[in-house]
Amino acid sequence: MRPDSRSGTSPTGFYTPAAMPIEIDIAHVARLARLDLSQDELDGYKTQLGDILDHAAQVQSLEGDPSTESEHPLGFVNAFRPDERRPSLDRDEVLAQAPESRDGFFVVPPAMESE
Amino acid sequence: MNLHELTITEAGARLRSGETTSAELLESTLDRASRTEAQLHAFLNIDRDGASESAAKADADLAEGIDRGPLHGIPLALKDNMCTRGLETTAGSQILAGYVPPYDATVVTRLKEVGAVLLGKTNLDEFAMGSSTENSAYGPSFNPWDIGRVPGGSSGGSAAAVAGGSAFGALGSDTGGSIRQPASLTGIVGMKPTYGTVSRYGLIAFASSLDQIGPLSKNVEDAATILRAIWGHDPLDSTSYSGEYPDVSADLGRDVRGLKVGVVKELAGEGYEPAVEQAVARMVEQLAGEGAEIVELSLPTFDIAMSAYYLIAPAEASANLARFDGIRYGHRVQGATTEALMANTRAEGFGPEVIRRILLGTYALSAGYYDAFYGQAQKVRAAVQEDLASAYESVDVLVSPTSPTVAFSAGERIDDPLAMYLSDICTIPMNLSGDPAISIPIGVDPQSLPIGFQVMAPALGEQVMFRVAAQVEQLAAFTARPVLEEVVQ
Numbered sequence: 001m002r003p004d005s006r007s008g009t010s011p012t013g014f015y016t017p018a019a020m021p022i023e024i025d026i027a028h029v030a031r032l033a034r035l036d037l038s039q040d041e042l043d044g045y046k047t048q049l050g051d052i053l054d055h056a057a058q059v060q061s062l063e064g065d066p067s068t069e070s071e072h073p074l075g076f077v078n079a080f081r082p083d084e085r086r087p088s089l090d091r092d093e094v095l096a097q098a099p100e101s102r103d104g105f106f107v108v109p110p111a112m113e114s115e
Numbered sequence: 116m117n118l119h120e121l122t123i124t125e126a127g128a129r130l131r132s133g134e135t136t137s138a139e140l141l142e143s144t145l146d147r148a149s150r151t152e153a154q155l156h157a158f159l160n161i162d163r164d165g166a167s168e169s170a171a172k173a174d175a176d177l178a179e180g181i182d183r184g185p186l187h188g189i190p191l192a193l194k195d196n197m198c199t200r201g202l203e204t205t206a207g208s209q210i211l212a213g214y215v216p217p218y219d220a221t222v223v224t225r226l227k228e229v230g231a232v233l234l235g236k237t238n239l240d241e242f243a244m245g246s247s248t249e250n251s252a253y254g255p256s257f258n259p260w261d262i263g264r265v266p267g268g269s270s271g272g273s274a275a276a277v278a279g280g281s282a283f284g285a286l287g288s289d290t291g292g293s294i295r296q297p298a299s300l301t302g303i304v305g306m307k308p309t310y311g312t313v314s315r316y317g318l319i320a321f322a323s324s325l326d327q328i329g330p331l332s333k334n335v336e337d338a339a340t341i342l343r344a345i346w347g348h349d350p351l352d353s354t355s356y357s358g359e360y361p362d363v364s365a366d367l368g369r370d371v372r373g374l375k376v377g378v379v380k381e382l383a384g385e386g387y388e389p390a391v392e393q394a395v396a397r398m399v400e401q402l403a404g405e406g407a408e409i410v411e412l413s414l415p416t417f418d419i420a421m422s423a424y425y426l427i428a429p430a431e432a433s434a435n436l437a438r439f440d441g442i443r444y445g446h447r448v449q450g451a452t453t454e455a456l457m458a459n460t461r462a463e464g465f466g467p468e469v470i471r472r473i474l475l476g477t478y479a480l481s482a483g484y485y486d487a488f489y490g491q492a493q494k495v496r497a498a499v500q501e502d503l504a505s506a507y508e509s510v511d512v513l514v515s516p517t518s519p520t521v522a523f524s525a526g527e528r529i530d531d532p533l534a535m536y537l538s539d540i541c542t543i544p545m546n547l548s549g550d551p552a553i554s555i556p557i558g559v560d561p562q563s564l565p566i567g568f569q570v571m572a573p574a575l576g577e578q579v580m581f582r583v584a585a586q587v588e589q590l591a592a593f594t595a596r597p598v599l600e601e602v603v604q
Contacts, residue, residue, distance in 0.1 A: 036458035073549025099447035
């Protein structure tokens with residue numbers, strides 16, 4: 001299997017950027033990723049992502065489909081263990097790491113906005 | 116020779132002959148650290164008390180004839196993305212500042228079982244994302260060979276500690292080259308084992324299908340010693356290999372006569388420093404002189420492996436790092452709702468490279484772009500595996516430079532993510548394939564900066580990989596050491 005020979009290769013192994021424009025709704029992506037970023041930050045990341053994705057688009061130069069799906073290099077599909085009880089982490093020790101906890105629970109603000 | 120300059124094998128021999136004690140070995144590394152940390156910043160946290168206790172225990176055990184093997188009483192360092200019970204573990208991120216894990220990673224448990232003395236936690240690029248250790252939220256590490264240069268990354272703290280003499284060996288993690296590239300840039304040995312052979316339980320996940328823990332050491336034999344202690348099946352890691360493991364020490368002294376060594380054509384050319392290419396070519400000639408058969412091979416998919424990596428790794432990272440939300444552990448920034456709390460916490464707690472990769476991965480996985488980016492990257496990954504499978508029909512191992520350049524200057528690539536990503540162009544294919552690879556120092560460039568040589572082998576091919584690596588080490592006769600001015604803090 002060979003990368004598409006029509007694309008040029010840059011000195012460092014990259015193909016020259018594809019001519020296709022890559023659309024990025026950066027505010028939407030940041031919302032999906034739960035990142036509260038300022039407009040300036042969003043603009044900066046959008047430019048950088050565009051550059052990186054221009055190069056990453058080289059993956060589209062691969063012709064045809066490989067005969068195997070990418071998988072564990074040793075061919076594992078699944079792993080099973082005996083269904084036995086074993087000790088878990090100590091609750092108090094775990095909760096001691098939480099920013100806020102009460103009566104054995106993690107404390108969070110309301111999950112829904114109040115009207 | 117100062118104690119801190121010994122290899123693990125040499126230190127172990129002196130321990131058993133009674134010439135030295137584990138407490139003295141520990142003191143030599145702590146003393147060295149106190150004189151070099153101001154320049155190197157290899158460690159985030161030195162566990163003086165815990166290490167002293169383990170060293171005293173090792174000395175008492177050995178005096179009673181209880182010998183737990185070659186790492187018993189040897190001071191080693193851990194990259195700070197491996198969980199240590201009762202000892203702060205930050206992954207180089209503000210979001211985990213102050214986090215004290217309630218459990219040990221499996222590799223930590225295993226090192227404790229064989230009596231190793233755990234010195235503390237080494238610096239890294241935040242969540243192991245980077246190639247220079249400059250992305251650490253706690254400040255960069257520097258290269259013992261030239262403190263104006265980076266030690267590589269992301270296991271740059273582990274590399275600087277071993278190369279600088281403040282640890283006899285260390286563990287790192289390698290997702291795209293994060294053990295091998297810093298080893299190359301600091302003139303030491305670094306090895307990424309076959310995926311699935313070293314448990315990832317307790318390793319703070321970056322990209323789970325690529326992450327693998329491995330050793331950084333002063334020589335090839337020490338790397339094999341550390342690997343033997345940490346690998347093996349672990350029911351706590353569902354990707355752990357449960358079959359038979361190779362004997363990594365069996366062929367350490369065996370010559371390369373009759374072995375077929377493949378030289379990867381794609382890992383050379385423009386972008387590679389002449390001194391690096393010349394040193395690698397010279398080593399290939401030396402291997403031929405020792406009776407290895409040299410085969411030049413083309414692996415065309417290596418040209419697009421990096422593109423696939425920079426979609427797959429961020430995609431997995433965007434999912435793995437969703438757990439850092441200010442609720443169960445780590446840093447929290449308040450918000451009116453749970454969602455606002457999460458978004459505020461994450462924006463403040465993560466550094467720019469981590470945010471960049473989370474955004475990139477989220478985009479690559481999002482509706483409308485999945486097939487073109489993530490799906491296609493997975494096809495490239497499978498194609499890389501197929502390319503390698505056909506290469507290994509005709510050769511026993513593959514070789515290349517470990518890094519296209521020697522250590523670069525601090526600050527040189529930090530504002531150019533793509534230039535930084537290119538640091539890993541030689542190492543990434545082995546993470547996509549899951550195969551083992553090792554970097555061995557073979558010389559220095561005209562500025563006296565070390566050059567690394569990479570030996571790659573098929574999955575579970577560690578025996579032949581170590582055989583070739585040991586011969587490379589012997590042929591290179593690399594004895595140069597960094598001249599690091601000590602500064603008492």
